[in-house]
Amino acid sequence: MSQPAANCPNCGAPIQFRWSSGVQTTCEYCKSILVRTDVDLKKVGEVADLPLDASPIQIGTEGAYNNKPFTVIGRIIYEYDQGNWNEWHIVFSDGASGWLSDAQLEYAISFLAPQKAPPKETVYRGSSLTFDKQYQVTSITKAHYAGVQGELPFEYWDKADVTFADMRTSTADFGTIDYSEEPGLLFLGRVVEYDDLKLKNVRQFEGWS
Amino acid sequence: MTGSAGGAVPQVRALICPNCGGTVNLRGYAQTLNAVCGNCNTILDTRTPTVTILQTFQTKQRIQPLIPLGSRGKLDGAEYEVIGFQARETASDGITYQWREYLLYNPYRGYRYLTEYDGHWNDAKTIPMLPEFGKSGRKEAASVNGKLFTHFQTAEAQTVYVLGEFPWQVRVGEKVTAKDYINPPEMLSAEITEGEVVWTVAEYTDGKALWSGFKLAGQPPQPQGIYANQPSPSKGRIASVWGMFFKLTVLLFAVMLVLLAIERNEVVFQQNYTFTSHAQGEPSFVTPVFELKGRTAAVQVKIDTDLDNNWAHFNFALINEETGNAYDFGREVSYYAGRDSDGSWTEGSRSGSVTIPGVPAGRYYLRVEPEMDENSPSMRYASQAMSYTLSVKHGAPNMIWFVIAFFLLLIPPIVVTARTIGFENKRWAESDYGSPLASLSSGGNDD
Numbered sequence: 017m018s019q020p021a022a023n024c025p026n027c028g029a030p031i032q033f034r035w036s037s038g039v040q041t042t043c044e045y046c047k048s049i050l051v052r053t054d055v056d057l058k059k060v061g062e063v064a065d066l067p068l069d070a071s072p073i074q075i076g077t078e079g080a081y082n083n084k085p086f087t088v089i090g091r092i093i094y095e096y097d098q099g100n101w102n103e104w105h106i107v108f109s110d111g112a113s114g115w116l117s118d119a120q121l122e123y124a125i126s127f128l129a130p131q132k133a134p135p136k137e138t139v140y141r142g143s144s145l146t147f148d149k150q151y152q153v154t155s156i157t158k159a160h161y162a163g164v165q166g167e168l169p170f171e172y173w174d175k176a177d178v179t180f181a182d183m184r185t186s187t188a189d190f191g192t193i194d195y196s197e198e199p200g201l202l203f204l205g206r207v208v209e210y211d212d213l214k215l216k217n218v219r220q221f222e223g224w225s
Numbered sequence: 226m227t228g229s230a231g232g233a234v235p236q237v238r239a240l241i242c243p244n245c246g247g248t249v250n251l252r253g254y255a256q257t258l259n260a261v262c263g264n265c266n267t268i269l270d271t272r273t274p275t276v277t278i279l280q281t282f283q284t285k286q287r288i289q290p291l292i293p294l295g296s297r298g299k300l301d302g303a304e305y306e307v308i309g310f311q312a313r314e315t316a317s318d319g320i321t322y323q324w325r326e327y328l329l330y331n332p333y334r335g336y337r338y339l340t341e342y343d344g345h346w347n348d349a350k351t352i353p354m355l356p357e358f359g360k361s362g363r364k365e366a367a368s369v370n371g372k373l374f375t376h377f378q379t380a381e382a383q384t385v386y387v388l389g390e391f392p393w394q395v396r397v398g399e400k401v402t403a404k405d406y407i408n409p410p411e412m413l414s415a416e417i418t419e420g421e422v423v424w425t426v427a428e429y430t431d432g433k434a435l436w437s438g439f440k441l442a443g444q445p446p447q448p449q450g451i452y453a454n455q456p457s458p459s460k461g462r463i464a465s466v467w468g469m470f471f472k473l474t475v476l477l478f479a480v481m482l483v484l485l486a487i488e489r490n491e492v493v494f495q496q497n498y499t500f501t502s503h504a505q506g507e508p509s510f511v512t513p514v515f516e517l518k519g520r521t522a523a524v525q526v527k528i529d530t531d532l533d534n535n536w537a538h539f540n541f542a543l544i545n546e547e548t549g550n551a552y553d554f555g556r557e558v559s560y561y562a563g564r565d566s567d568g569s570w571t572e573g574s575r576s577g578s579v580t581i582p583g584v585p586a587g588r589y590y591l592r593v594e595p596e597m598d599e600n601s602p603s604m605r606y607a608s609q610a611m612s613y614t615l616s617v618k619h620g621a622p623n624m625i626w627f628v629i630a631f632f633l634l635l636i637p638p639i640v641v642t643a644r645t646i647g648f649e650n651k652r653w654a655e656s657d658y659g660s661p662l663a664s665l666s667s668g669g670n671d672d
Contacts, residue, residue: 070253070256072332099256099393120392121336155420184353184354184355185354185355186355186369187354189354210335211303224304224333
């Protein structure tokens with residue numbers, strides 16, 4: 017599934033997609049946001065300086081979920097009044113794509129779900145929503161897009177404020193609805209412990225192992 | 226250090242406090258949102274490019290964390306560093322209670338807390354699931370992973386002092402509603418603010434273990450009183466001590482049955498007598514000599530009478546013919562019967578027996594001295610005599626030892642149960658429900 021190399025339309029640096037279904041990527045050299053078209057790459061924007069963050073995860077980090085290995089290939093960073101969090105884009109060896117979120121070192125893995133998300137106005141904290149299981153909305157967060165990095169499965173850049181509805185179940189299932197578009201995008205998955213992810217190639221922190 | 230596409234490599238930072246110019250060290254990397262300048266009691270926003278002041282607070286006294294900021298120790302096999310500290314208070318019946326919370330950080334595994342109240346420590350972590358609600362008896366309860374936690378108390382907690390750094394907003398004066406549910410040694414807590422509810426599960430932790438784990442000098446403070454989720458020292462033993470009691474009782478019963486089966490229980494003497502109360506002469510007499518064979522065993526003397534609405538008393542002496550050793554004992558037999566508005570009734574029994582334990586083998590006889598109520602109607606107008614049979618059994622097992630053994634066996638389970646109840650009463654006296662005694666008396670006042 018190796019993709020033919022292309023060049024950054026802005027600076028000419030070689031650009032290679034690690035994932036065949038990647039739609040958007042960033043140029044590591046000039047920080048251009050590039051979107052794949054039928055014929056070539058198009059520059060759609062530029063990444064501002066990413067906010068400082070101390071996530072142990074980085075592009076290239078490898079791990080496993082349900083015994084299936086995955087690699088981190090991109091991320092979206094959001095900021096809200098309590099700091100920021102990362103939605104790391106992960107791809108599995110079978111090509112499936114999912115998200116590893118790291119919010120103040122609380123981790124969850126989720127996948128775009130086929131169910132329809134309820135309209136934003138009908139969802140509040142405490143709402144009970146039934147998809148594959150019964151979820152309860154634990155928080156409604158107004159965040160704003162603070163940057164992207166690497167490969168994403170869709171065009172996602174320069175967004176303004178985004179509302180998220182986070183959900184939990186009594187059995188540690190996790191769900192989130194991204195209301196950056198209408199209807200919202202539903203992601204379902206599980207809360208995970210750091211040690212269960214068996215991560216490799218993580219960032220190093222001086223004095224910590 | 227390996228470089229990262231994520232930009233700056235995480236490094237320990239230091240800030241200059243814009244209020245007093247002091248240095249504020251940051252241990253939590255870019256996760257930290259608020260940091261406290263301990264020099265001038267100022268809370269700083271560490272996210273803004275120019276550090277801004279969020280709050281300058283007054284404090285009656287600086288509180289020294291028992292585990293200093295920067296201390297590292299292992300919990301659940303992973304190393305954590307103390308990066309933040311806050312003291313919180315709650316008021317109940319005009320009394321202020323204060324506890325301390327230590328924020329612990331591991332750059333990979335995240336955050337957890339140690340809390341301390343009156344020398345009692347808890348190790349707390351947020352949980353990934355939502356509790357389910359129900360009842361435990363008449364109290365509200367919540368279950369997590371199938372484990373039921375009983376509601377203990379709900380209180381408003383106010384932050385009165387902060388030190389170090391936090392990955393979220395902190396302010397002195399901030400209030401949260403804290404709801405605690407217990408299943409010792411664990412406690413489930415909800416911290417309720419306007420925007421969210423944070424659920425944590427804490428485990429009661431030995432201060433000494435923390436002191437050695439964090440390599441701290443000196444001794445942890447001695448715990449005072451009983452804490453909400455402190456495990457009862459005897460609770461786990463209740464089931465085992467009653468189980469042991471049950472096993473020993475079964476064993477005792479088996480021993481009793483075996484003894485009953487193997488004891489000779491042989492009738493060594495039996496004779497019919499008549500007693501006339503107004504008869505002339507000495508009423509006492511002696512029986513012929515009988516032989517008790519085998520080993521030392523109990524002797525049972527049984528009296529069967531034809532008493533009717535009367536009583537008789539027998540004084541006995543069991544005398545060893547060879548040594549003259551005597552066992553003195555007595556037995557009263559009474560039997561009354563009649564009819565009244567409720568129908569016929571009886572009281573007492575025409576028979577009675579006395580068991581003398583541990584009588585050695587030998588040749589014995591009984592001295593018998595019967596005595597009757599000479600003024601009873603039956604004596605005056607009806608039969609003048611009482612017929613009775615005396616029989617002597619040797620080797621009759623004495624049941625009293627089994628009864629005594631049974632009650633001795635009951636002591637340990639009763640003591641353990643009473644201790645546990647006492648411990649639980651003290652625990653619950655600190656809860657919203659008060660002690661059972663207090664609730665009884667307040668219930669009484671309501672009448």
